[in-house]
Amino acid sequence: MRIFHVSADHFAELDALPEALPPRGFLWLGSARGVFEVRAPEVQAALQRWTGGQIVDLHVSDLLNNQLPSHYDYTSWYDLMVFRRLAAGAGSAAMFIDEERGTASTARQALAAIDTSPVGFALFDRVLVTVHATDCAVRDFFAQRLASTAGAATGESRGAGRLPGQPADLMLRMVNHMVDSYLDLRRLLTRQLGTLQAQLLDPHSRFADWKILLESRNTLHMLEDTCEDQRSAMQEWIDALEEWPDEPDAQARRERELLRVRSRDVLEHIERVLGHVRRLEQSAETAVQMHFSALGHRTNDIMRTLTVLTAIFMPLNLITGFFGMNFDALPLIHSVTGFWVAFALMTAIGITLVYFFRRKRYLGGAGD
Numbered sequence: 001m002r003i004f005h006v007s008a009d010h011f012a013e014l015d016a017l018p019e020a021l022p023p024r025g026f027l028w029l030g031s032a033r034g035v036f037e038v039r040a041p042e043v044q045a046a047l048q049r050w051t052g053g054q055i056v057d058l059h060v061s062d063l064l065n066n067q068l069p070s071h072y073d074y075t076s077w078y079d080l081m082v083f084r085r086l087a088a089g090a091g092s093a094a095m096f097i098d099e100e101r102g103t104a105s106t107a108r109q110a111l112a113a114i115d116t117s118p119v120g121f122a123l124f125d126r127v128l129v130t131v132h133a134t135d136c137a138v139r140d141f142f143a144q145r146l147a148s149t150a151g152a153a154t155g156e157s158r159g160a161g162r163l164p165g166q167p168a169d170l171m172l173r174m175v176n177h178m179v180d181s182y183l184d185l186r187r188l189l190t191r192q193l194g195t196l197q198a199q200l201l202d203p204h205s206r207f208a209d210w211k212i213l214l215e216s217r218n219t220l221h222m223l224e225d226t227c228e229d230q231r232s233a234m235q236e237w238i239d240a241l242e243e244w245p246d247e248p249d250a251q252a253r254r255e256r257e258l259l260r261v262r263s264r265d266v267l268e269h270i271e272r273v274l275g276h277v278r279r280l281e282q283s284a285e286t287a288v289q290m291h292f293s294a295l296g297h298r299t300n301d302i303m304r305t306l307t308v309l310t311a312i313f314m315p316l317n318l319i320t321g322f323f324g325m326n327f328d329a330l331p332l333i334h335s336v337t338g339f340w341v342a343f344a345l346m347t348a349i350g351i352t353l354v355y356f357f358r359r360k361r362y363l364g365g366a367g368d
Contacts, residue, residue: 001031001039002143008165011150013143017046026126026167030139036131037064043129051124053077063120063131070118070229072236081121081171081237084226085138085178086114086273114219116226119178121171128167130174138174165255172262179230179269186273189280192216197287201294213288220281227274234267308362312353316346 003014007025014027021027027050029043036043044054055063059080062068073080117133132139149163164170196213241260247253323330323342332338357363 001035004028008163011146011163021050021126029129031131032134033064033131050127055122068118070233072233074240079123082118083175084116084118086182123167123171128170142174168259172266176266182273186276193284200287200291217284220277223277227277231270234270238263304362308357312350315349319346
């Protein structure tokens with residue numbers, strides 16, 4: 001567990017839970033899920049000292065649940081947000097031969113590397129408790145980022161960012177970062193789906209990786225459900241934010257308005273992610289339909305060619321069958337030139353039929 005003191009102009013990591021809240025700013029308690037389960041009584045006691053309330057047992061269970069979907073809830077002491085992240089797993093960037101190509105094996109690995117672990121937020125007035133997966137990099141990323149921002153602000157750097165002034169601001173920044181991390185996942189999914197589609201539509205290959213394609217569709221359905229849960233949770237948060245009591249102070253009202261703007265921005269990003277996931281689903285469905293359409297087209301070409309060949313050789317077989325009848329009085333049967341007359345007739349009929357079918361585009365050629 002890592003404990004941070006955050007204010008508008010100060011950021012520091014504390015060694016232990018303090019006895020009382022600092023006079024300015026707020027505390028951020030970032031913990032892995034297993035550590036939070038072990039230290040929950042200690043955290044609950046500290047929250048009781050600081051805020052006069054604790055996280056209810058049902059919400060503690062929600063924070064510890066690794067399978068819980070994104071959702072929002074609240075009490076009179078705090079707001080609870082569980083938000084499932086969408087990110088590419090470690091090492092997934094090296095699964096492809098180059099920027100465009102991959103294999104069926106790497107496509108399967110890419111699907112298995114998608115990380116949708118939840119991150120829980122318990123939002124008090126001056127305390128933010130976050131619960132992460134053990135290998136989640138969100139906490140460490142923001143700890144380093146806020147430390148860099150505080151250091152740049154101390155050095156009066158013109159490009160320095162702004163530290164969050166309240167727990168809700170930090171929570172929204174973390175949620176927005178988790179939504180934006182979908183960009184790496186988007187590239188990964190686009191590559192692996194492109195690989196499957198290239199194999200699916202290759203006329204010189206026999207596509208047999210239907211199980212991987214089915215897993216891709218199931219994964220995209222899962223991502224769509226995750227995004228819809230994210231959107232619902234964020235919309236409920238925005239609705240709850242609108243019901244907060246008005247602030248008498250002008251600066252506090254400005255901070256509240258910034259929270260609304262940031263919340264709507266996060267919601268817009270979620271909508272864009274959801275739209276992209278749906279486009280990927282549609283692309284996968286379209287690839288399957290194009291595959292079967294191409295198979296049908298190739299089958300029609302084969303049947304057309306066989307039909308034309310049959311139509312060409314049918315009159316030739318008729319002529320050979322006619323002269324093959326066991327009669328002694330057949331015309332040309334005793335003539336020296338009879339064979340050559342029949343051969344010329346058959347050749348002329350064959351050439352005429354080939355020319356006719358090429359003009360009708362039943363056979364490939366210059367007429368196509």
